Amino acid sequence: MKARSLTRLFCSIIVGLFTLTTVIVLSEAPACAEFPQKTITLIVPWSPGGSGDMTCRILAAQMEKDLGESVVVKNMPGAGSMVGATALADAKPDGYTLGFLGISAAIAQYTSVSPVMMNTYKAVSGVINPSLFLLTSTKTPWKTLQEFVAFAKANPGKIKNGNAGAGVIDHLYSSEFAKVAKVQFTQVPYKGWGPSLAALAGGHIDSMFVAVGPAKSMIAAGKIRPVAIAAEKRHPSYPDIPTMKEGGVDITMPFWESIVVPAETPDTVVAILDRAIGKAFADPATKKKIKDSGLDVSYLDTAGIASLRRSSDATVKNIVESLGLKQN
Amino acid sequence: MEIFSLLTAGLPTFGNPYSVFLVVAGSVLGIIFGAIPGLTATMGMAIFLPMTFSMSDINGMLFLVGIYVGACYAGSLSSILVNIPGTPSSIATGFDGYPMTQKGEAGRAIGYSTVASALGGIFGVFVLMFAAPILAGLALEFSAQEYTGVALLGISIVSYISFGSTIKGLIGAIIGLLLATVGQDVISAYPRFVFGSKDLQAGLQMIPVMVGFFGVTEVLVKLEQVVAIKIEVPKIRNVMPRLSKLVRMSPMMALSSLIGTFVGAVPAAGGAIASMVAYGIQKRFSKRSKEYGTGISEGVVAAEASNNAAVGGALVPMLSLGIPGDPQTAILIGALMINGLAPGPMLFATRPDLISTIYLGNILAIIVFTIVGLLGARYFALLIKMPKHYILPAIMLFCIVGSFAIRNTVFDIWVLLACGALGYLLQKVGIMPAPIILGFVLGPILEDNFRRSLIMSNGDWMTFLLRPVSLALLLINLFILVGPFLFKFFKQKARGSL
Numbered sequence: 001m002k003a004r005s006l007t008r009l010f011c012s013i014i015v016g017l018f019t020l021t022t023v024i025v026l027s028e029a030p031a032c033a034e035f036p037q038k039t040i041t042l043i044v045p046w047s048p049g050g051s052g053d054m055t056c057r058i059l060a061a062q063m064e065k066d067l068g069e070s071v072v073v074k075n076m077p078g079a080g081s082m083v084g085a086t087a088l089a090d091a092k093p094d095g096y097t098l099g100f101l102g103i104s105a106a107i108a109q110y111t112s113v114s115p116v117m118m119n120t121y122k123a124v125s126g127v128i129n130p131s132l133f134l135l136t137s138t139k140t141p142w143k144t145l146q147e148f149v150a151f152a153k154a155n156p157g158k159i160k161n162g163n164a165g166a167g168v169i170d171h172l173y174s175s176e177f178a179k180v181a182k183v184q185f186t187q188v189p190y191k192g193w194g195p196s197l198a199a200l201a202g203g204h205i206d207s208m209f210v211a212v213g214p215a216k217s218m219i220a221a222g223k224i225r226p227v228a229i230a231a232e233k234r235h236p237s238y239p240d241i242p243t244m245k246e247g248g249v250d251i252t253m254p255f256w257e258s259i260v261v262p263a264e265t266p267d268t269v270v271a272i273l274d275r276a277i278g279k280a281f282a283d284p285a286t287k288k289k290i291k292d293s294g295l296d297v298s299y300l301d302t303a304g305i306a307s308l309r310r311s312s313d314a315t316v317k318n319i320v321e322s323l324g325l326k327q328n
Numbered sequence: 329m330e331i332f333s334l335l336t337a338g339l340p341t342f343g344n345p346y347s348v349f350l351v352v353a354g355s356v357l358g359i360i361f362g363a364i365p366g367l368t369a370t371m372g373m374a375i376f377l378p379m380t381f382s383m384s385d386i387n388g389m390l391f392l393v394g395i396y397v398g399a400c401y402a403g404s405l406s407s408i409l410v411n412i413p414g415t416p417s418s419i420a421t422g423f424d425g426y427p428m429t430q431k432g433e434a435g436r437a438i439g440y441s442t443v444a445s446a447l448g449g450i451f452g453v454f455v456l457m458f459a460a461p462i463l464a465g466l467a468l469e470f471s472a473q474e475y476t477g478v479a480l481l482g483i484s485i486v487s488y489i490s491f492g493s494t495i496k497g498l499i500g501a502i503i504g505l506l507l508a509t510v511g512q513d514v515i516s517a518y519p520r521f522v523f524g525s526k527d528l529q530a531g532l533q534m535i536p537v538m539v540g541f542f543g544v545t546e547v548l549v550k551l552e553q554v555v556a557i558k559i560e561v562p563k564i565r566n567v568m569p570r571l572s573k574l575v576r577m578s579p580m581m582a583l584s585s586l587i588g589t590f591v592g593a594v595p596a597a598g599g600a601i602a603s604m605v606a607y608g609i610q611k612r613f614s615k616r617s618k619e620y621g622t623g624i625s626e627g628v629v630a631a632e633a634s635n636n637a638a639v640g641g642a643l644v645p646m647l648s649l650g651i652p653g654d655p656q657t658a659i660l661i662g663a664l665m666i667n668g669l670a671p672g673p674m675l676f677a678t679r680p681d682l683i684s685t686i687y688l689g690n691i692l693a694i695i696v697f698t699i700v701g702l703l704g705a706r707y708f709a710l711l712i713k714m715p716k717h718y719i720l721p722a723i724m725l726f727c728i729v730g731s732f733a734i735r736n737t738v739f740d741i742w743v744l745l746a747c748g749a750l751g752y753l754l755q756k757v758g759i760m761p762a763p764i765i766l767g768f769v770l771g772p773i774l775e776d777n778f779r780r781s782l783i784m785s786n787g788d789w790m791t792f793l794l795r796p797v798s799l800a801l802l803l804i805n806l807f808i809l810v811g812p813f814l815f816k817f818f819k820q821k822a823r824g825s826l
Binding site: 047048049050051053054057058061073074075076077078079082083086087111112113114115160165166167186187188189190191194195197198199201202204205214216217218220221223289292293294295325327 | 370373374377378381467468469470471472512513514515516517519522524525526527529530531533645649650651652655658659660661662663665666667668670671672673674675735736737772776780783784786
C-alpha cells in the first residue's frame with residue numbers, strides 16, 4: 001500500500017517536471033524566433049463603443065491577419081487615459097503589450113496628480129483624427145466664423161462654449177482659440193462629447209469645438225451647424241466649410257492618437273508593428289470601414305508621429321499652464 | 329401609415345432562422361450576464377461586440393439588443409433570490425423581491441417580476457415606435473437646471489425607500505454622495521480625496537461600489553448564518569401570476585412603465601433611477617404603503633415594469649438623435665458606426681428596415697425572457713436551496729471577477745472589498761445599501777448639473793425658478809418633502825373640527 005502511493009508520488013513528480021520543462025521551453029522559444037509568437041494585447045484607455053475603441057478594434061482585426069497572431073483589445077478607461085498608460089508603463093518592453101495613447105495622455109501628463117510621462121513610452125505609428133470643427137447651435141444666428149468672432153468681441157463672456165470636461169482637448173483648444181481671436185467665452189464643461197452635443201442640439205449652449213463624426217446626424221437634422229474647421233485644409237465631406245485660417249483666426253488643432261510601446265522596446269519590433277499598422281490602413285476593406293464609420297482616421301509613420309508628438313507636447317504644456325490646470 | 333411600415337419593414341428579417349437564433353442566443357446570454365452579480369449588460373455587450381463585426385448590420389444589432397434586453401430583465405433574478413442586484417437597475421426590485429423569497433414565495437416573485445418586465449418592456453418599445461420624435465425633442469429641452477431637478481427628485485425619494493428610520497436612510501444617501509465626490513471633478517478638474525493616487529483620481533467606479541455594498545455585504549451577513557448552520561428550504565410554487573391580480577395592478581404598471589420610459593429617455597438618467605423613482609412614488613401613493621418592503625408583489629411589479637420600460641426609453645435618444653443615454657446604448661451606437669451607419673433622423677429615412685428590425689428584435693427578446701423566466705423560475709429558485717457554503721464563495725468569486733473585468737484593474741477589487749466591509753458595518757447599525765448607492769449614482773448628476781446651471785446663468789440662482797420644467801420639478805420635490813406632514817396636519821385639523 002505504502003509502496004504504491006510512493007510510486008504514484010514519483011510518477012506525478014516526473015510528469016510535473018516534464019510539463020514544467022515543456023512550458024519553460026515553449027515560453028522561451030519566441031526570444032530567438034521571429035516576432036510575434038504569441039497574442040498581442042492592445043490597451044485602450046477608453047470605454048467600449050467610443051471612437052477610440054472602435055478604431056482600435058478595426059485596426060486590431062486587420063493587424064491579426066498580417067502578424068499571424070491575435071491582437072486583443074483591452075479596455076482600461078479612467079483619469080484621462082492615465083489608468084491605461086500606467087498599465088502600459090508596467091508592461092514588459094517586448095512588443096506584446098501596445099497602448100493607444102494620444103493627445104489626451106499628452107495633456108494628462110500635466111493635469112494628472114500622478115502622471116505617466118510621455119517619455120516612458122515611444123510611438124509606433126500615428127492614428128490621426130480629423131481636425132476639430134467649430135459647431136454652433138442652429139438656434140444662434142452665426143453662420144460664419146467672422147459673425148461668430150464679431151459677436152464674441154462685442155459681447156465678452158456671452159457665448160457659452162461647451163466642452164467635454166475641464167482639461168479635455170476641446171477645452172484646451174477652445175481656450176487657445178479665444179486667445180488667438182482675442183475673445184472671451186463662458187466655458188461650460190460636460191462629461192464627454194455625448195452630453196455636450198445634446199446640450200448644443202438643444203440650444204442650451206452656443207458653440208463647441210468637436211470632431212465632426214459624432215455630430216454628423218445632428219448636423220443632418222439641422223440642429224447643429226458647422227462653421228469652420230481648425231485644419232490646414234478643408235474637410236472632404238464638408239467642402240463648403242472654410243478653415244479657421246481662411247476665416248481670419250490663424251489656428252490649427254491637431255487631434256492625434258498613437259499606437260505606443262514601452263520605451264525600451266527594441267526598434268526591430270517597433271518596425272514590424274509599424275509595418276503591420278501601415279498595411280492595415282492600406283487595406284481596401286479597412287479603408288472603406290474607417291471611412292464609412294465616420295472615424296476618418298489616417299496613418300502616420302514612426303518618424304512622423306514622433307515629431308508631431310514633440311510639437312504637440314510643447315503646445316499642450318503652454319495651454320495647460322495658462323489655464324491653471326497644472327497639477328504636478 | 330408610416331408607423332405601420334416601421335413595424336412591417338423588418339418582418340422579412342425574421343424569416344431568416346439565423347437572425348431569430350441570434351436574438352434568442354443574445355437574450356439567453358444577456359440573462360446569464362444579468363443574473364450573475366458582478367457581471368453586467370455592458371460587460372456582456374462589450375465582450376460580444378467584436379463578434380458582431382463579421383455579421384450583417386441587422387444581425388449584429390439583433391444580437392446586441394438581445395443581450396441588452398435579456399440582461400436588463402435578469403438583473404432582477406439575483407435581486408429576488410439572494411438580495412444582490414445583478415444590475416444597478418434592479419436594486420429596487422430587491423426591496424420586496426427578497427422579502428418574498430424569505431417568506432418562501434421566490435417563485436411567485438419571479439413570476440410577477442417576469443410578467444411586469446415583459447409588459448413594461450413592450451410598453452417601452454411602443455412608446456419608442458410611436459413617440460420617439462416627440463420624446464427625443466422633450467429630452468433635448470432638458471438642460472442642466474432640469475437635470476438638477478431630476479437628481480434632487482431621486483434624492484428626495486430616499487425618504488420613501490428607506491425602510492425603518494428615515495434619518496438612517498438620509499445618512500446612507502450622504503455617505504453615497506460623499507463617495508461620489510472622490511476623484512477629479514468634471515467642472516474644474518480639481519482632484520478631491522485623491523491622496524496622489526492615479527486610481528483614486530479616476531474616481532470610484534459604479535460596479536465595484538455597487539457590488540461591494542450589496543454583494544460582499546450580503547455574503548458577510550450570510551456568513552453569520554452559515555456558522556449557525558440553518559438552511560431554509562422554501563417551496564417553489566405559484567409561479568404564474570393570477571390574471572385577476574394582474575388586471576388590478578394594471579394602472580400601477582402603466583404608471584411605472586411611463587416613469588420608466590421617460591426617465592430612461594433622459595440621457596444619463598437610466599433604469600436605476602427610473603426604478604427607484606417608480607418604486608418610491610408607488611409606495612407613497614399606494615393604499616398598502618406600509619406593506620411595501622415586507623415582501624408584496626406590488627413592490628416587485630412597480631420596480632420591474634419601470635426598469636424594463638427604460639430600455640425602450642434609452643433607445644429613444646440613441647436612435648433618433650445618436651446620443652447615448654447609458655453605456656449600453658453607447659455600445660449599440662458603436663456597433664452601428666462600424667457598419668457605416670450613424671443613428672439619427674436620417675437612419676429612419678434611409679434604413680427603415682433596420683429600425684423596424686430593432687423594434688421587433690426587442691419584442692422578440694422580451695418574449696424569450698418571458699418564456700425563460702416563467703418556465704425556469706422553479707430551477708432558478710433551486711439556487712437558494714443550495715448549501716450556503718457552496719453558494720457564498722461562488723458569489724464572492726463573481727463579485728471579484730466582475731469588479732476586475734470592468735476596467736481590468738486590481739484597484740477596483742480593493743474598492744469592492746472596502747465597500748463590502750463598510751457596508752457590513754453600516755448594516756449593523758441599520759444603514760442599508762440602497763440609499764448609499766442612490767446617493768452615489770445621483771451625486772455626480774446633481775453636483776455637475778447644479779454647478780453647470782450656475783455657470784450658464786452667471787451665478788444667478790433664479791435660473792432654477794425661471795425655467796418652467798425646472799420649476800415644476802422643484803415643486804414636485806417640495807411636495808414630496810412636506811406633503812406627508814401637510815396630509816397629517818389637514819387630517820388632524822379635519823378631525824379636530826368634527
